[in-house]
Amino acid sequence: MVIFKEILAVILLFGGLFFLSVGVIGLIRLPDIYNRLHALGKCDTLGTGLVISAMILLVPGMTNVIKLFLMLFLTFAINPVMTHLITKTAYVRGTSLTEGSFVVSTYYEEEEGEFLKGEGE
Template identity: 55%
Template sequence: MIIEYIAAFFFIGGFFFLAVGVIGLLRLPDVYTRMHAMGKCDTLGAGMVLFGLMLLIFDVTNITKLILILVMIATINPIITHLIAKTAYNRGTPMAEGSFLINDYVASQRRRRRRKLQEVAIEEGDETGQ
């Protein structure tokens, strides 16, 4: 009987975190911040709901399958978050107003490539000029 109350606590906590993730998805101003809400709240809410189900079911085979799903979600969600961030940054998705980058890697690489192209063009021009 007491285990049902513990499971109910985990269910309510998991639903709270899933709802907070959806509120963050609706109200945050940017792709990157929305992705932050998705990654953290989704993993934590799914983990708490799965833990409550493990307490309720209490069978070795099914608990093993639930642990497998939990490990799968906890592995997949950071991979997806990382890939979405990388894709958004490489595509140049605009950030919210007032945010800035400290070390803009893509822009510095582009600048370096352009400088190298200019140097090659100047050298070739000199050779053809002589």
């Protein structure tokens, strides 16, 4: 029984390692700050989540498990907020997009059937 638990924990750990390394590779390879945050914001959420799940299987004691569950929940809640804040700061400071990006500054409103001027560049 213990060996199955440990095998599962190792699988989860390596899954988390995989996604965290994908995040770092994305940070190096992708062209501008917005695309880099795509890689970091998403892969870190699941990577950290998987590592914490593996730790939930391995640690003894109910109190530690509850604290780890709390950390899991907080990670999933905080990560998108931080990603959004960094992106917004970059946008407000006028960081330019990479070459070949498109900008759609209107949205289509179905009720009135016309293009409205939206917020964009």
